[in-house]
Amino acid sequence: MELSVAMCGLLCLLFSQAVPMCVPTDYTLYEERRECDFCVAINTTICMGFCYSRDSNMKELAGPRFLIQRGCTYDQVEYRTVILPGCPLHANPLFTYPVALSCHCGTCNTDSDECAHKASSGDGARCSKPLRQIYPYPGLNNYIPPN
């Protein structure tokens, strides 16, 4: 019994290394609004990794029919809301962002996602205002930081 359990555990561990690695990954999101005083850094998870694709030898004849093209994208997603600090009364301080619960290799859904053609090399400029870190409590869906 113990032998079976140990073998199963180790085989599962080894097998997990043999599948494409499109997984939720820690990511820091930087957001600032013109009307607010601070730039905020929010820890979240995104989908990132490698997915299988295949080009076609028959593109001229058959078009995209035999192409396999997939990207690492969100499978299950949860939306969380935080209040951005230092915003005036007339401005909407609420900021909602997605958190990846699981990911998969699939097609990009043009209804909900912006499908960019190529992965950019960098994330660009992050903040032009003083930075504030926001730490959501684990397991909390809507985090409101203290003033």
Next chain:
Amino acid sequence: MMYLLKSIGVSLILSILLYMADSYPNSDMTNVGCEECKLKENKVFSNPGAPVYQCTGCCFSRAYPTPLQSKKTMLVPKNITSEATCCVAKEGKRVVVDNIKLTNHTECWCNTCYHHKS
């Protein structure tokens, strides 16, 4: 006695499995198990002495929350931005196999995906 033998057996099997795991190529761990984008023979179209190659393999992609500044420039703002690269032919040669016009891929790379949208 039986318990001792069982323990030795489990230890031996665990050692073998750990040795196998340790002998994996020492490469970028995010790509373990996902073969790199490269030429692979397309057995459907290949004939003896005249192989036809196809670009196939894994490329990097990611999906993340759309930055606020980018959202402002969108006609239809989207909450998630997906950036993908796909394994495609960088170069190829036109060939005719069994009266079918094909492109025999000669070089591959991870580049723009044209058909990854749904």
